[in-house]
Amino acid sequence: MMPLRAIVRLGWLCIVPLSCAAPRELALPAPAKIFEVLTAPSTAFPVDSSDLIAPFDAQWTWQLVDANGRAIKDPAIQTLASSTALYGATWMVPMIDGDREFLSQGKDDEISLVAVEAPHDQAISYFTPPLILAPSQMHLEELFASSSSMRVDWMDGRGERDRGIGERTARVVRGERIRTPLGEFETMRVETKFEATLRFAKAQRTNTLWVAAGIGVIAEEWRGRVTVMGIPISNDVGTAVRISPITTTKRVSVP
Numbered sequence: 001m002m003p004l005r006a007i008v009r010l011g012w013l014c015i016v017p018l019s020c021a022a023p024r025e026l027a028l029p030a031p032a033k034i035f036e037v038l039t040a041p042s043t044a045f046p047v048d049s050s051d052l053i054a055p056f057d058a059q060w061t062w063q064l065v066d067a068n069g070r071a072i073k074d075p076a077i078q079t080l081a082s083s084t085a086l087y088g089a090t091w092m093v094p095m096i097d098g099d100r101e102f103l104s105q106g107k108d109d110e111i112s113l114v115a116v117e118a119p120h121d122q123a124i125s126y127f128t129p130p131l132i133l134a135p136s137q138m139h140l141e142e143l144f145a146s147s148s149s150m151r152v153d154w155m156d157g158r159g160e161r162d163r164g165i166g167e168r169t170a171r172v173v174r175g176e177r178i179r180t181p182l183g184e185f186e187t188m189r190v191e192t193k194f195e196a197t198l199r200f201a202k203a204q205r206t207n208t209l210w211v212a213a214g215i216g217v218i219a220e221e222w223r224g225r226v227t228v229m230g231i232p233i234s235n236d237v238g239t240a241v242r243i244s245p246i247t248t249t250k251r252v253s254v255p
Contacts, residue, residue, distance in 0.1 A: 034065060036178065042175030042186040047211055048213070049133075049134045049137065051212070051217070052211060052216075053103060054093045058081045061076050061242065062242055081093045087102045089104050096222075101113060101115075102115040102116070103133075108135070111133045114127060117155065122156065126150070127150055131146055131147070131168060140188075141171070145168070149163070150163065150165060167197075173189040176189045180242065187211055188210075191208050192206065193207075204226075206223050207220060208220065208221040219239070219240065
């Protein structure tokens, strides 16, 4: 008779003739994608400035996703846009990365950036005159550019930290149909770029926004880089999708 060998492996007992096969690992299914740009094109439409920025009293919930469109972080990020007169703005919009933008709306419905609070960097940036982010409406392949003087102060009241020029461009690239946990949306892909050239520092940030008419930004991708005296001090990359309930009612942008 063939001898038996008893092998204890990983806490389990296996008695087999001469050999013992390792337990087979079960392959877990990959997490489902919650953000995907579909191959079917979207019909182009004009992009209103009111759809580029969260309106007053909008409470949005965002989920961060990886390069494959799968969720990567819990809990989700919640933002609430609110009315304010701080810095001479009309309303404040929290950003996904933790910054807070203070905005105003002109008589021709253009949206302007008055100031930005960056708590993670203990900085407040002021724009004089306010930096125009977008005209009342943009069309396919249209490029919009603006610039403004920029001053950066310490948030703790220590005074001025740096100053220079802030420049921004926005372009409507193409129509794209996307899929998120809230369904499929016809969107316009809008790409923006911001550059701050200061005495001691330089900052660059690019954003890709997927914008649905009358609904607003459905998904956003960003890349940011800051250097001080030529030395990189921060790099920020991310993608997020809205997962809060969607209303298709056209909204008023300001209180």
